[in-house]
Amino acid sequence: MKNGLKKWRLLPLFTALAFILSGCGEPFLSALQPAGEVAQMQYDLMLLSTIIMVVVIIVVMIIYVISIVKFRRAKVGENTIPKQVEGSHKLEIIWTVVPIILVLILAVPTVAATFILADQTEMEAVDEEGNRTALVVDVRANLYWWEFNYPDLGIVTAQDLVVPTDQNVYFNVIASDVKHSFWIPAVGGKIDTNVENMNTFYLHFDGEKAQEADNLFYGKCAELCGPSHALMDFKVQTLSPEDFDNWVTAMQEAEAEPEPQNDLAARGEEVFGEQGCIGCHAVSPAQGAGISQGPNLATLGERSRVAGILDYKGDEEQHEAYIKEWIRDADRLKPGNTMGGYNEDDLSDEDLDALTEYLMGLKVYSE
Template identity: 60%
Template sequence: MMKGLKKWRLFGLLAALTIFLSGCGEEYLSTLTPAGQVGKDQYNLLLLSTAIMTFVIIVVVIIYVLAIVKFRRKKVGENTIPKQVEGSHTLEIIWTAIPIVLLLILAVPTVSLTYKFADTKAMEAKDADGNAKAVTVNVTAKLYWWEFEYPEQGIVTSQELVVPTGQKVYFNLKAADVKHSFWIPAIGGKMDTNVDNINKFYLTFDKESDGLKDGVFYGKCAELCGPSHALMDFKVKTLSQDNFNNWVDNMQATKGKKADKNSTDLGEQVFANSCISCHAVSGEGTGGGVAPNLAAFGDRNRVAGFLEHSEDGIKNWIKNSQELKPGNIMPEEKALNNGKEFTDEELDALAAYLMGLSVEK
């Protein structure tokens, strides 16, 4: 009796957990609230496959229950053997034809959408002046951060992807070290980034992100890539076309910007002496940097992709980067500062300087 009750307890727990998890979706992260046409198409495909699977389960359960009820021993007797249907041509045709039909219903839209999402010919289209008609972003995945280069605009940023709404945005995906996977759950996609080839696809962004809880959509690495895989996040800021153009202009305006070792700003001095060899503070340029570009660091949503975006978050990252994100290439504090730890004054000044690197304020 107790054993049976334990089984029902487990069933009740799983049922409660299912109900609980059904409310966990957030608009900026959930595939169940798509905010782009690609995501909507994939969501509809998910609904179709779920409906087919549910239909199959219901049919099998009905047949199973009917068989139990109709041929139970109390009804037909202990020694009665029901009529056997083995070799029935009618039944063989039915349970062969139905799965084929269901597979075709699922396969046709799946194959169609797969080829549709891979159609990137418009990426090469030019206007009368020879400028690209579409926005293209070269995405490079690295351990454990993301670089976003806009080749037509001549700018580069990292950790926070900025895109216009209402149009197709094309992506060239590659990895600098190991296999990663680029995924924005609420927008759609999920495409591997490889070291030895470039994958291409497009996404559309229907909604501006400023109305979301954190003001951004969340992006993820969806391929196990190392000890800090779970922390390899990026954020997506979607803007109207005019605001996107302003952002591009502001990024281009940082051309030639550098940190000065002789600056009267202590934070800039510390950065120029300790960080400038890896990090750029100009958004104008090309990709391939050793470390994330910091031109728009003050506009970001997170520090290192997952820490609170604040001066305390910056100081915590500088002092404990290997503990917080194991396997990343950020040097330890003493390696940055000629074998010494930063003083509290230096850390405060450096954090304030980094928070001031902005193209939106």
């Protein structure tokens, strides 16, 4: 059939396009370098629609170029009066029916994919003991930070989402102040975190692709939410299923009140209480899920970024410097955030050193 032939002819075009697009962007951020089956499905739809559209554009451009080259007045003569054609039923039918067919070709996979991506049956599946088999993460979006709660595991973290590779991860998302949108471009499309209702969807993190991105994907807020909307980033650490189990165990066994490593840190712990930090920030991975006013700090010392944006590139000193900068000057780093900064009058330099020492020591998994 003609259609079949057309498809085969398009194959080289398809490959070429995929090749060109895959050069675009960074593997940890780009939707053009899909790193999981959700993103892959969406990427395939992008390619399919692009191919159909390129075909349309080529047809249009051929007619277009011929008509503006061939029928210039300079060419047809200044005084020529063209024949006043009314139209053509045959042509009208052709360019109505052909686009309808093209749209139908696109509509079928669109509808199919829309329903596949909304399928949450696996989320409800339980084993013999009645425990849920799928991993579920409750995501709570707040003014410029993210909370990730694992309700079945009894642990909670913030800013760095930790997930196992090669299995579906289910997300329940909601916002606690204004509307945000939860997006990990390389792994799949976004879903809005509404204020009044929970949305649910799933993502799948591909192990091999995750390695290309150094097991760290960038997540973004995709809905305008205030001055620091642009800075409401989070990171996704991907672990192999075994490592993920180890991480869960470590998080579950972490102490409710982490032991300070030295005297300075012990002083820091006091400052943490005196300054009222503890009113908003939990330091145990078991506390504060769904209610705390600020991010859980249990794993602060091992987060990939400070405040989700400041990259210390593994340098301990830089890490400390950024934590101090954040405490002193949070308002400049993320305008409009709900913590605000603590200047020298609020917090002496000595106390800041102690506090930073304490915070740097808040680690669970890398110990």
